[in-house]
Amino acid sequence: MKIAVLPGDGIGTEIVAEAVKVLNVLDLDFEMETAPVGGAAYEAHGHPLPESTLNLAKQADAILFGAVGDWKYDKLDRPLRPEQAILGLRKHLGLFANFRPAICYEQLTHASSLKPELVAGLDILIIRELTGDIYFGQPRGRRTATDGHFPGAEEAFDTMRYSRPEIERIAHVAFQAARKRSKRVTSVDKANVLETFQFWKDVVTEVGREYPDVELDHMYVDNAAMQLVKAPKRFDVVVTGNMFGDILSDEAAMLTGSIGMLPSASLNAQNQGLYEPSHGSAPDIAGQGVANPLATILSAAMMLRFSLDQPEAADRIESAVRQVLAQGLRTADIHSEGTTQVGTRDMGDAVVAAI
Amino acid sequence: MKIAVLPGDGIGTEIVAEAVKVLNVLDLDFEMETAPVGGAAYEAHGHPLPESTLNLAKQADAILFGAVGDWKYDKLDRPLRPEQAILGLRKHLGLFANFRPAICYEQLTHASSLKPELVAGLDILIIRELTGDIYFGQPRGRRTATDGHFPGAEEAFDTMRYSRPEIERIAHVAFQAARKRSKRVTSVDKANVLETFQFWKDVVTEVGREYPDVELDHMYVDNAAMQLVKAPKRFDVVVTGNMFGDILSDEAAMLTGSIGMLPSASLNAQNQGLYEPSHGSAPDIAGQGVANPLATILSAAMMLRFSLDQPEAADRIESAVRQVLAQGLRTADIHSEGTTQVGTRDMGDAVVAAI
Numbered sequence: 001m002k003i004a005v006l007p008g009d010g011i012g013t014e015i016v017a018e019a020v021k022v023l024n025v026l027d028l029d030f031e032m033e034t035a036p037v038g039g040a041a042y043e044a045h046g047h048p049l050p051e052s053t054l055n056l057a058k059q060a061d062a063i064l065f066g067a068v069g070d071w072k073y074d075k076l077d078r079p080l081r082p083e084q085a086i087l088g089l090r091k092h093l094g095l096f097a098n099f100r101p102a103i104c105y106e107q108l109t110h111a112s113s114l115k116p117e118l119v120a121g122l123d124i125l126i127i128r129e130l131t132g133d134i135y136f137g138q139p140r141g142r143r144t145a146t147d148g149h150f151p152g153a154e155e156a157f158d159t160m161r162y163s164r165p166e167i168e169r170i171a172h173v174a175f176q177a178a179r180k181r182s183k184r185v186t187s188v189d190k191a192n193v194l195e196t197f198q199f200w201k202d203v204v205t206e207v208g209r210e211y212p213d214v215e216l217d218h219m220y221v222d223n224a225a226m227q228l229v230k231a232p233k234r235f236d237v238v239v240t241g242n243m244f245g246d247i248l249s250d251e252a253a254m255l256t257g258s259i260g261m262l263p264s265a266s267l268n269a270q271n272q273g274l275y276e277p278s279h280g281s282a283p284d285i286a287g288q289g290v291a292n293p294l295a296t297i298l299s300a301a302m303m304l305r306f307s308l309d310q311p312e313a314a315d316r317i318e319s320a321v322r323q324v325l326a327q328g329l330r331t332a333d334i335h336s337e338g339t340t341q342v343g344t345r346d347m348g349d350a351v352v353a354a355i
Numbered sequence: 356m357k358i359a360v361l362p363g364d365g366i367g368t369e370i371v372a373e374a375v376k377v378l379n380v381l382d383l384d385f386e387m388e389t390a391p392v393g394g395a396a397y398e399a400h401g402h403p404l405p406e407s408t409l410n411l412a413k414q415a416d417a418i419l420f421g422a423v424g425d426w427k428y429d430k431l432d433r434p435l436r437p438e439q440a441i442l443g444l445r446k447h448l449g450l451f452a453n454f455r456p457a458i459c460y461e462q463l464t465h466a467s468s469l470k471p472e473l474v475a476g477l478d479i480l481i482i483r484e485l486t487g488d489i490y491f492g493q494p495r496g497r498r499t500a501t502d503g504h505f506p507g508a509e510e511a512f513d514t515m516r517y518s519r520p521e522i523e524r525i526a527h528v529a530f531q532a533a534r535k536r537s538k539r540v541t542s543v544d545k546a547n548v549l550e551t552f553q554f555w556k557d558v559v560t561e562v563g564r565e566y567p568d569v570e571l572d573h574m575y576v577d578n579a580a581m582q583l584v585k586a587p588k589r590f591d592v593v594v595t596g597n598m599f600g601d602i603l604s605d606e607a608a609m610l611t612g613s614i615g616m617l618p619s620a621s622l623n624a625q626n627q628g629l630y631e632p633s634h635g636s637a638p639d640i641a642g643q644g645v646a647n648p649l650a651t652i653l654s655a656a657m658m659l660r661f662s663l664d665q666p667e668a669a670d671r672i673e674s675a676v677r678q679v680l681a682q683g684l685r686t687a688d689i690h691s692e693g694t695t696q697v698g699t700r701d702m703g704d705a706v707v708a709a710i
């Protein structure tokens with residue numbers, strides 16, 4: 001089995017190095033090959049997702065991804081900016097199912113902006129559709145308006161769209177995930193305004209009939225943004241489109257107070273997947289050895305479970321992470337009084353030791 | 356001067372009655388005329404926004420709006436559902452500038468989900484564009500997909516769009532509002548993915564050059580959803596499009612913990628405006644006399660200031676509201692130990708007495 005390792009920019013290289021260290025200690029039989037992506041790839045090959053990197057990713061069973069982006073690329077044309085690599089990988093590999101857990105670890109409850117009683121024990125799974133919606137819909141661009149409020153004016157436009165099979169397959173993913181959890185799915189839409197999301201709601205409802213054991217409810221996206229703040233524990237599995245999922249999964253992650261702990265997985269129909277931390281490339285702290293590698297290490301665990309069929313190895317990593325937290329080790333982002341602050345490498349070493 | 360009074364559904368009638376009571380005690384020279392809207396109008400005239408109500412709204416200098424919606428209308432065809440009245444009023448009156456303050460009142464800090472130190476003194480003004488974006492963009496509908504992942508499949512679609520003058524006018528509103536506050540504007544976009552919001556960012560930046568005294572920064576919508584949770588006080592004026600504004604203004608309102616206190620204004624180019632509480636019609640508590648009328652009363656104050664040129668009268672209402680809070684009077688939604696719980700009518704009476 002082959003893992004493509006794409007560290008990327010900013011803290012990407014530092015945190016991916018720790019995850020690789022952890023994978024190596026498991027003594028499993030897989031090959032890892034590293035390639036540049038994002039700004040690093042632009043520097044090396046003039047493109048954020050060079051052919052060679054894309055080919056490596058396509059051939060691999062799984063991709064371990066760090067993070068991309070740096071302010072210094074802000075002035076580049078859009079197709080050359082680091083984040084296009086992410087969009088390109090999602091598109092070319094058909095990674096339509098994004099799993100974004102928002103978990104509040106017992107020892108880190110205090111780190112949340114929310115009052116402890118609202119987040120203690122929080123465990124939400126946001127399932128975001130990742131290859132459709134307004135992210136990829138055509139046509140899009142600039143033109144002269146022919147109707148609307150200002151005909152004749154310059155305007156820009158994008159197309160939001162979802163087809164029935166796209167909605168069906170992500171709905172199945174959500175219902176199946178819910179079966180392994182508390183059997184509740186909340187589908188988030190904006191059916192009161194958008195044709196696309198009235199259709200979304202209709203199709204999710206239809207698919208839901210195949211899962212009579214799973215409770216389905218529907219919520220408007222504005223209300224979901226509120227309920228996440230008011231009573232996040234009311235949610236279990238949340239399924240939504242690409243754009244709303246982008247916003248809500250980040251909001252939910254930040255609610256836990258420890259986004260440095262949260263992994264993510266993006267899968268295609270063949271269970272080939274891209275695994276990356278939920279946080280970004282944090283160029284402000286890059287190279288200082290202070291970044292939290294745990295989200296990336298936990299992403300490697302998700303990779304073992306979802307794409308590499310090694311659930312025991314995944315369990316070993318996850319319990320090692322719980323152990324280092326119990327030992328009181330903390331990187332700067334989750335540090336608090338009475339705990340021991342450590343750097344990126346020490347944290348990786350501690351996980352290795354715990355395994 | 357003429358005020359159209361549109362109480363609507365659910366708690367709408369109860370809370371608007373209190374705001375009307377407060378307006379009447381000010382002894383100003385204006386005429387009020389009431390008409391049904393939303394579900395109430397559907398019952399009476401078969402349409403959520405009947406001609407007669409729309410005409411009254413058009414002729415008025417300002418509209419005092421309660422709330423619309425009830426579960427019992429969920430099964431109606433979309434064009435007949437209560438919320439279409441709101442969209443229709445925005446469109447027909449050209450109410451493009453929505454002001455949504457998110458203020459945390461000193462005495463109500465404890466009501467927030469967030470830790471008190473994060474919200475104490477919070478005072479954000481979200482300015483949401485209200486007549487453009489994917490809410491009204493054409494074409495939209497259902498069709499057979501001709502490209503994308505599943506050509507030949509049934510799909511639904513919508514069009515996101517903004518023209519230059521639409522962005523310019525809302526940007527001017529935001530910069531001018533910021534001049535009266537702490538001179539900072541955050542423009543929220545998704546320029547890394549959407550053509551519409553790259554254009555938005557470009558045009559807001561251009562307009563910003565006319566306001567060298569105002570500091571402008573740009574933030575992606577997913578990051579904004581996170582920063583609102585992490586450090587809401589970093590924001591002052593936030594300007595964004597219709598869809599993102601829908602989500603972020605509700606998230607921000609809920610952060611304060613007292614959405615029952617938050618007014619809103621929606622203005623057109625002639626300063627004609629619609630004023631309504633930020634919360635909804637709450638059918639679950641309708642008719643019980645327990646709803647909080649303060650958001651509607653404060654909306655009436657905004658109406659006096661923005662559309663009716665009566666700033667002193669607006670001040671009188673706002674200081675009366677502060678006074679009743681200081682007296683310890685609270686409706687159920689904001690009640691806590693050591694304060695006196697009162698009903699809708701008593702709260703209205705207390706504001707009248709304080710004036």
Ligand SMILES: CC(C)[C@H](C(=O)O)[C@@H](O)C(=O)O
Binds near residue numbers: 087
């Ligand atoms: C970088 C950006 C294009 C991306 C997105 O919007 O999907 C990111 O925010 C994410 O959520 O992975």
Ligand SMILES: CC(C)[C@H](C(=O)O)[C@@H](O)C(=O)O
Binds near residue numbers: 222442
């Ligand atoms: C009722 C609905 C159409 C409306 C909107 O999405 O604009 C509401 O959520 C709001 O924010 O006023």
